[in-house]
Amino acid sequence: MCPPLAAPRGARADFGRLSDRSTIRRGTDVRHQADIRFSLARQGGDLSGRAHPHLDDGEFRRFVRRYQKLFSHKSQRRLFDTYLRGLIGPLERKSIEPVALDQGVPWYQMEHFIGRSRWDSEALLVEHRQHVGETLGSSRGIFILDSTSFPKKGDKTVGGVRQWCGELGKEENCVVAVNLSYASEEGHTFLDRRVYLPQEW
Numbered sequence: 564m565c566p567p568l569a570a571p572r573g574a575r576a577d578f579g580r581l582s583d584r585s586t587i588r589r590g591t592d593v594r595h596q597a598d599i600r601f602s603l604a605r606q607g608g609d610l611s612g613r614a615h616p617h618l619d620d621g622e623f624r625r626f627v628r629r630y631q632k633l634f635s636h637k638s639q640r641r642l643f644d645t646y647l648r649g650l651i652g653p654l655e656r657k658s659i660e661p662v663a664l665d666q667g668v669p670w671y672q673m674e675h676f677i678g679r680s681r682w683d684s685e686a687l688l689v690e691h692r693q694h695v696g697e698t699l700g701s702s703r704g705i706f707i708l709d710s711t712s713f714p715k716k717g718d719k720t721v722g723g724v725r726q727w728c729g730e731l732g733k734e735e736n737c738v739v740a741v742n743l744s745y746a747s748e749e750g751h752t753f754l755d756r757r758v759y760l761p762q763e764w
Contacts, residue, residue: 623648629694633686642668642676688755695745695752704747710759713738722758 627647631640649662659677663670712730714737715723721738728737739759745752 630687630690633690634682636680638672639676639680639682642673642680646673646676692754695754699745699747699749699752701747701749704745704749706754707744707746709742709744711740711742713740722760722764724761724763726761 624644627644631643634640634643645666645668646662649666650657652662652665654661654665659673660670663673710729712728714728714731714735716736717723723736723738725734725736726739727733728735728739730737741757741759742753743755745754
């Protein structure tokens with residue numbers, strides 16, 4: 564893990580300024596869109612879905628509405644709400660099919676939303692960082708840079724080459740991502756990500 568970067572003393576971090584165009588190609592957006600949704604779910608608190616007896620539905624809906632405005636289609640806004648409920652719910656497996664079944668929607672609609680539906684992930688991240696600044700920002704907050712490796716086979720995945728793979732503890736064909744998170748006494752959450760592109764790419 565890289566050393567944490569402390570926020571300036573006496574100042575709240577301006578998370579909205581962290582935006583930058585992603586180096587990720589279009590075909591690899593699915594994992595990163597899922598990262599964003601997981602991050603939003605974590606920031607949203609311990610709110611599960613329809614199965615959770617203590618769900619503060621009003622608070623959850625206020626949270627979701629802040630981000631729904633960034634989706635252009637009604638079906639996207641509906642499935643965004645549904646998918647977040649699945650992510651922060653009690654399911655052990657939170658892949659597409661279990662979430663869809665738990666939330667009572669056809670799995671193919673959820674699969675389309677996750678895998679093929681088009682929306683601006685950078686705009687969502689900017690809004691998320693602004694939200695983090697408002698709710699978790701602190702003069703004692705820190706930024707945390709960390710790398711995550713994903714073993715891959717073949718040569719079609721962006722950034723995939725033989726390199727050190729922390730997950731396997733050896734050199735192997737993999738993709739390495741650099742993740743930026745934020746932590747304070749108020750909580751912690753994901754902020755942004757980039758894929759490390761080796762010189763071969």
